[in-house]
Amino acid sequence: MLRRALICLLLAAAPAAAQEAPARVVSMNLCTDQLAMLLAAPGQLVSVSKLARDPMSSAMAEEAKGYPVNHGQAEEVWLLRPDLVVVGSYTAQAAAQMLERLGTRVLRVAPAASLADVPARLRTLGEAMGRQKRAEALIAEFETRLAALRAEMDRRPSAALYYANGYTTGDQTLAGEILLAAGFHNIAGARGGGQLPLEALAMAEPEALITARPYPGASRSEEILMHPVVRQLRAARAATANTGSDWICGTPHVLGAIEDLSRFRQEIE
Amino acid sequence: MTRALAFLLPLVLALAAVSLSIGPADVSLPESLPALIFGGDGPLPMVMREIRLPRVLLALMIGGTLGLAGAAMQGYLRNPLAEPGLLGVSASAALGAVLAIQSGLSVAFALALPLSALAGAVIAVLILIMLAGPRAETLTLILAGVALSAVAGALTQLVLNLSPNPFAASEIVFWMMGSLADRSMLHVWLALPFMAVGVLLLAGVGRGLDALTLGEDAAASMGIDLGLLRLRVVLGTACVVGAGTAVAGAIGFVGLVVPHLLRGAVGGRPGPLLWVSAAGGAAMLLAADIAVRVVAPDRDLKLGVLTALVGAPFFLRLVWRSRGERA
Numbered sequence: 001m002l003r004r005a006l007i008c009l010l011l012a013a014a015p016a017a018a019q020e021a022p023a024r025v026v027s028m029n030l031c032t033d034q035l036a037m038l039l040a041a042p043g044q045l046v047s048v049s050k051l052a053r054d055p056m057s058s059a060m061a062e063e064a065k066g067y068p069v070n071h072g073q074a075e076e077v078w079l080l081r082p083d084l085v086v087v088g089s090y091t092a093q094a095a096a097q098m099l100e101r102l103g104t105r106v107l108r109v110a111p112a113a114s115l116a117d118v119p120a121r122l123r124t125l126g127e128a129m130g131r132q133k134r135a136e137a138l139i140a141e142f143e144t145r146l147a148a149l150r151a152e153m154d155r156r157p158s159a160a161l162y163y164a165n166g167y168t169t170g171d172q173t174l175a176g177e178i179l180l181a182a183g184f185h186n187i188a189g190a191r192g193g194g195q196l197p198l199e200a201l202a203m204a205e206p207e208a209l210i211t212a213r214p215y216p217g218a219s220r221s222e223e224i225l226m227h228p229v230v231r232q233l234r235a236a237r238a239a240t241a242n243t244g245s246d247w248i249c250g251t252p253h254v255l256g257a258i259e260d261l262s263r264f265r266q267e268i269e
Numbered sequence: 270m271t272r273a274l275a276f277l278l279p280l281v282l283a284l285a286a287v288s289l290s291i292g293p294a295d296v297s298l299p300e301s302l303p304a305l306i307f308g309g310d311g312p313l314p315m316v317m318r319e320i321r322l323p324r325v326l327l328a329l330m331i332g333g334t335l336g337l338a339g340a341a342m343q344g345y346l347r348n349p350l351a352e353p354g355l356l357g358v359s360a361s362a363a364l365g366a367v368l369a370i371q372s373g374l375s376v377a378f379a380l381a382l383p384l385s386a387l388a389g390a391v392i393a394v395l396i397l398i399m400l401a402g403p404r405a406e407t408l409t410l411i412l413a414g415v416a417l418s419a420v421a422g423a424l425t426q427l428v429l430n431l432s433p434n435p436f437a438a439s440e441i442v443f444w445m446m447g448s449l450a451d452r453s454m455l456h457v458w459l460a461l462p463f464m465a466v467g468v469l470l471l472a473g474v475g476r477g478l479d480a481l482t483l484g485e486d487a488a489a490s491m492g493i494d495l496g497l498l499r500l501r502v503v504l505g506t507a508c509v510v511g512a513g514t515a516v517a518g519a520i521g522f523v524g525l526v527v528p529h530l531l532r533g534a535v536g537g538r539p540g541p542l543l544w545v546s547a548a549g550g551a552a553m554l555l556a557a558d559i560a561v562r563v564v565a566p567d568r569d570l571k572l573g574v575l576t577a578l579v580g581a582p583f584f585l586r587l588v589w590r591s592r593g594e595r596a
Binding site: 164165166194195198199200202203205215216217218219220221222224228229232 | 292294312315321376433434435436439440450453455568569
């Protein structure tokens, strides 16, 4: 009797101890979409978010066409019967909480704020998806390529990252670290994201101006990138480059952004 | 009137000078003033001429014309609660501007932006005058304004939410509250011709508004063409509000507070009040624009937030008083 109860208890505890790989994974966030697509076994990832197919935002828009998309709503995700749902730590929180109440396992992944976060996110998601080996392989490749890209600089040309609404990102952000790794000096300095007043940009006179490519459809927020001051800066000396989908998420694709930017720096030197 | 202007005009000039000297680039007035006037090398002339100057000019123009339009509307409707922002004229102009931007019309043809905002404002003023009738009953006027604001605001939000551009939705705040941040001389040139036409139209209504205080029949017997007067007020208000809103968003309450504060200085006569209100409006908006930069230098605090904080208590007081009159 006692032995039988013990066996039952052990059997019940077994799956919890060595969590088996989830067979059906749904991702609801642009950045986890890309990590999941890189990590998943064939057939394991059943849906990615709608944004994953948008070439303006997603570095893997082509790959994402091979997956059905979701729109971040609890109902549609629940109907997919996932074993694991991956969400960002800020978006779709109401949907994530509802899925948790319904008994679905939800993993929240914070957005990457540095290059060091890339291997960390790969590892976290790899473990949750039961794809540790694949994660370690990706991490090793990422670190080798990153080490090769980081060069010692004699002189770092000054650069500014300038986005819609006069927003900029400093050294303590993923985009800022991309800029540093490519050999630039960021005029915004050691800080996170925030407003860079147009006056401050004009007074700093950066050698390179890195702006975002405009989105389709007009907006007043992006108008600032055509302000006479910005145009004059471009005309006078600042070389310009664009940030793209490689810049947005902490995935191995950031290496592509660093490569492009290093090439750009060599051109203007 | 001359005494009030003798006080207000130096105040406007002083505020304009203060506004020119405020900014994130830390330069003193002796340095920045020559750069503004004579130009020179380096980034300073660009900062002064392309960033600070258009900001001051727009504050002057928009504040002045809002004060003028508020005084004209109050005079014509003979109601102290009339004001373009409160009655949905600004909101309708914003809808016109948003439609021009989102349809891509303003890229193809720069003047489409102020023209479309102007069209929105004209429609709004016509609806208001139609609904409120020649002698505007306060309640009808306010209710018409509330309805107009709600419809225009909802349509603006609909258009911005449906835009494929990810920034569009966050711009709702700008269109509802208004801001002068990061405007350029281009915006000054875009708004200036329409404002000039509007000011010319409103310039001639003073005598008519004075006569109108005696009633419509008396005014008509004094040789005032009431149809022409109405046309001038409608088009003039729409021109200045449309142009201002197209470049800076809907800034409320300036046209309410300023005529109210200055009415005593001109003996309650609506004609002279026009010019005094224009000067007062310029001063109020310059002061508000200085305040948003001093209070929160590193975030884009919207102008309309400040004007509403000052203006809404005034509005409540006016409502309170009109309640007392009826009781």
